[in-house]
Amino acid sequence: MPIQYYIFLSLALFCIGIAGVLTRRNAIIIFMSIELMLNAVNLLLVAFSKMHHAVATAIDKGNTVGTDGQIFVFFVMVVAAAEVSVGLAIIVMMYRNAHSVDVNFLNRLKN
Amino acid sequence: MNAIQILFWFLSALALVSALMVLLSKNPVHSVLWLVGVFFAISGHYILLNAQFIAIVNLIVYAGAIMVLFLFVIMLMNLNKDTEPQKHIWMKLAGAISAGCFLMILVSLIKQAPELQAKTAMMKDGDIGLIANLGKALFSTYVVPFEISSILFLSAMVGAAVIGKKD
Numbered sequence: 001m002p003i004q005y006y007i008f009l010s011l012a013l014f015c016i017g018i019a020g021v022l023t024r025r026n027a028i029i030i031f032m033s034i035e036l037m038l039n040a041v042n043l044l045l046v047a048f049s050k051m052h053h054a055v056a057t058a059i060d061k062g063n064t065v066g067t068d069g070q071i072f073v074f075f076v077m078v079v080a081a082a083e084v085s086v087g088l089a090i091i092v093m094m095y096r097n098a099h100s101v102d103v104n105f106l107n108r109l110k111n
Numbered sequence: 112m113n114a115i116q117i118l119f120w121f122l123s124a125l126a127l128v129s130a131l132m133v134l135l136s137k138n139p140v141h142s143v144l145w146l147v148g149v150f151f152a153i154s155g156h157y158i159l160l161n162a163q164f165i166a167i168v169n170l171i172v173y174a175g176a177i178m179v180l181f182l183f184v185i186m187l188m189n190l191n192k193d194t195e196p197q198k199h200i201w202m203k204l205a206g207a208i209s210a211g212c213f214l215m216i217l218v219s220l221i222k223q224a225p226e227l228q229a230k231t232a233m234m235k236d237g238d239i240g241l242i243a244n245l246g247k248a249l250f251s252t253y254v255v256p257f258e259i260s261s262i263l264f265l266s267a268m269v270g271a272a273v274i275g276k277k278d
Contacts, residue, residue, distance in 0.1 A: 001232055001234060004222070011221070013130055019207050026190075029133075032143065051233070064239055074165065081176065084177050086267050088184050
């Protein structure tokens, strides 16, 4: 498939994630939108890795060009998993203190 | 249209519709289930690109572990009712418009980029996404970041336990 289709798909997913962060007030939905954005970037990284592999294969068969992109996707997933564990702990703490997951409740530092 | 193109368009439509439903559904549990749908569609794209290792890791880590964590948190907070606070309608409109403008700018930018005009992503063949190649790279070139990520996980675990415990 042309690489532009993958770029457009990833951009659409990323912008849906941005719209979610901007329009929702539930902290968990905002967090899920961030996951959506991370996944859009992962898809684009894999597509670009296969694009570079296609270019390199036309010159030389049996190369491993493009491996770095997929390794990078793996590390993005690692960081996302760590981020989710800490972030959900923060949301649970916030719910325990405020009895709400509304992010507009957190617009002040005192009290 | 051959089978790969049909699968590509089907998976893309599935991903976009599910992603929109994540935002539009009022019930947080439904949002989580639609997000699982997005992850399955993206895993299908990875399989289509012959990135098998990433596809399986995506399913196990995202659809399996992270989404279960989200569901557990929603269940613990008893949020599965439609009493979610809503933003003002103008704020929602402003958010949607700014995201749409961002999308429009980037799409017109990508359409004009000369480096991307005739490039294609290799579908269904090319063996860089197989576990043999990725494992070799991960444990030779990238072994130091791999080990550091274990420290990251340890600190995330400690952080989650410290934040989550009752004071």
